[in-house]
Amino acid sequence: MKMWDGRFAKPSDSLMEQFHNSISFDQTLIDEDIACSTAWAGALERIGIFTRKEAATVTAALAAIGKDYRKGKITFSPHDEDIHMAIERMLVERVGEAGARLHTGRSRNDQTATDLRLFIKKRLLDLHNEVIELQQALVYRAETDLDVIMPGFTHLQQAQPILLSHYWLSFFFLLDRDKKRIGNASVAADTLPLGSGAIAGSGFDVDRAGLAETLGFTDISDNSIDAVASRDYVLDALAACASLGVSMSRYAEDLIIFSSREFGFIEIDDAWSTGSSMMPQKKNPDSLELIRGKCGRFIGNYTRMAATLKGVGLAYYKDLQEDKEPLFDSVSQTEIVLRVFTRVIATLSVRRKRIADDLHPFLFATDLADYLVRKGAPFRKAHRTVGRIIGHCLERNIALTSISVDELRGFSDLFCDDAMKLFSWEGAIAARSICGGTGRGSVKAQISKAKKLLRKG
Ligand code: ARG
Numbered sequence: 001m002k003m004w005d006g007r008f009a010k011p012s013d014s015l016m017e018q019f020h021n022s023i024s025f026d027q028t029l030i031d032e033d034i035a036c037s038t039a040w041a042g043a044l045e046r047i048g049i050f051t052r053k054e055a056a057t058v059t060a061a062l063a064a065i066g067k068d069y070r071k072g073k074i075t076f077s078p079h080d081e082d083i084h085m086a087i088e089r090m091l092v093e094r095v096g097e098a099g100a101r102l103h104t105g106r107s108r109n110d111q112t113a114t115d116l117r118l119f120i121k122k123r124l125l126d127l128h129n130e131v132i133e134l135q136q137a138l139v140y141r142a143e144t145d146l147d148v149i150m151p152g153f154t155h156l157q158q159a160q161p162i163l164l165s166h167y168w169l170s171f172f173f174l175l176d177r178d179k180k181r182i183g184n185a186s187v188a189a190d191t192l193p194l195g196s197g198a199i200a201g202s203g204f205d206v207d208r209a210g211l212a213e214t215l216g217f218t219d220i221s222d223n224s225i226d227a228v229a230s231r232d233y234v235l236d237a238l239a240a241c242a243s244l245g246v247s248m249s250r251y252a253e254d255l256i257i258f259s260s261r262e263f264g265f266i267e268i269d270d271a272w273s274t275g276s277s278m279m280p281q282k283k284n285p286d287s288l289e290l291i292r293g294k295c296g297r298f299i300g301n302y303t304r305m306a307a308t309l310k311g312v313g314l315a316y317y318k319d320l321q322e323d324k325e326p327l328f329d330s331v332s333q334t335e336i337v338l339r340v341f342t343r344v345i346a347t348l349s350v351r352r353k354r355i356a357d358d359l360h361p362f363l364f365a366t367d368l369a370d371y372l373v374r375k376g377a378p379f380r381k382a383h384r385t386v387g388r389i390i391g392h393c394l395e396r397n398i399a400l401t402s403i404s405v406d407e408l409r410g411f412s413d414l415f416c417d418d419a420m421k422l423f424s425w426e427g428a429i430a431a432r433s434i435c436g437g438t439g440r441g442s443v444k445a446q447i448s449k450a451k452k453l454l455r456k457g
Contacts, residue, residue, distance in 0.1 A: 105204030130338035196224035229315035245298035269347035301326035361400035
């Protein structure tokens with residue numbers, strides 16, 4: 001028997017049940033559904049649908065169902081369509097008629113939207129906190145690795161020397177923007193749909209402001225059609241996860257390269273690496289590869305939801321039930337990716353000597369050009385002059401740093417003895433002390449700012 005089958009002459013086909021039931025995945029929303037129903041019982045009591053005693057009985061039974069679920073004592077029936085129906089069935093079984101009054105004036109359409117918004121708010125807060133943990137690991141790295149000068153890469157070619165700390169902090173600030181996207185998605189979910197009924201608004205004048213307060217919503221939906229039909233807040237949450245996933249994937253890619261034998265800049269801790277079943281020597285950065293790989297599903301989940309939504313007119317259609325699995329998947333997987341990345345970053349070791357040995361003298365090329373500019377050359381001309389010097393070094397197979405001032409003067413008479421001072425890694429770093437640059441002062445200022453941002457949460 002179904003709660004809605006009064007007008008039906010025969011039961012659902014079992015394949016239809018299998019196809020249509022969402023209990024296997026929407027039981028994830030059990031806490032939210034119980035919170036939503038408990039608040040609703042209170043609202044119904046205030047308008048006289050429940051006596052005080054009935055409301056108390058229903059509320060206690062709802063809490064007991066939640067407790068039993070956590071203890072693994074609940075078995076869902078194959079006829080339980082979704083978590084809302086399952087809870088209502090159990091409620092009626094436990095308390096009888098009072099349970100049968102609970103669905104007064106509400107629909108699963110406003111109920112599921114309320115549950116989902118509650119879920120999003122809670123889980124995005126968890127993600128926000130996990131992002132902070134990852135940011136803390138990056139600040140720890142930035143402080144620990146402050147003395148390491150490494151080649152900075154563009155196009156994966158050595159470009160200019162940078163502080164390794166500057167690199168770690170670049171990830172910090174990217175994550176800070178991802179954190180804002182998570183916050184915005186949380187605000188988008190922070191509106192109460194309950195009271196909207198199936199489409200037209202509840203026929204019972206429940207206190208929606210009171211419901212919003214009880215359930216912790218800042219706002220109340222203005223339009224009942226919009227409240228039950230919209231899922232743009234799900235897209236916002238999925239987009240925030242996808243964006244965070246892309247950010248983490250890019251840095252995972254870098255660290256995979258840095259951990260290769262060819263680079264050898266970092267070593268991933270054994271606890272976050274795996275071996276090969278065949279090749280005994282292998283140590284693979286699987287943690288980082290999965291961080292990169294999982295990003296595909298975050299983007300996929302966003303795309304999947306957007307594609308589902310685009311064909312759904314107003315208001316509720318069953319298609320909307322497809323909102324849950326991508327959402328649950330994205331939030332839980334984003335959370336684990338964040339937690340793993342935090343540990344990988346906090347525990348990796350930096351191979352300082354290898355990094356120092358890898359700094360190529362050509363990394364001074366821009367400093368040479370800037371030197372000529374300071375002596376009066378137009379930059380384009382200086383660039384060409386230094387390009388010719390590089391060509392000369394390549395042709396003769398000599399290091400840029402072993403070239404003499406006399407040789408340099410053969411390319412431009414603007415070169416003086418002080419040009420030799422350019423060939424210092426510290427000097428090249430110090431030359432970029434501009435705010436936001438890789439100079440030590442700037443990097444220390446970034447660390448202070450990062451700490452300040454973390455204090456704000
Ligand atoms: N399981 C449904 C969902 O998640 C609940 C809403 C069902 N509403 C309805 N009118 N059939 O979307």
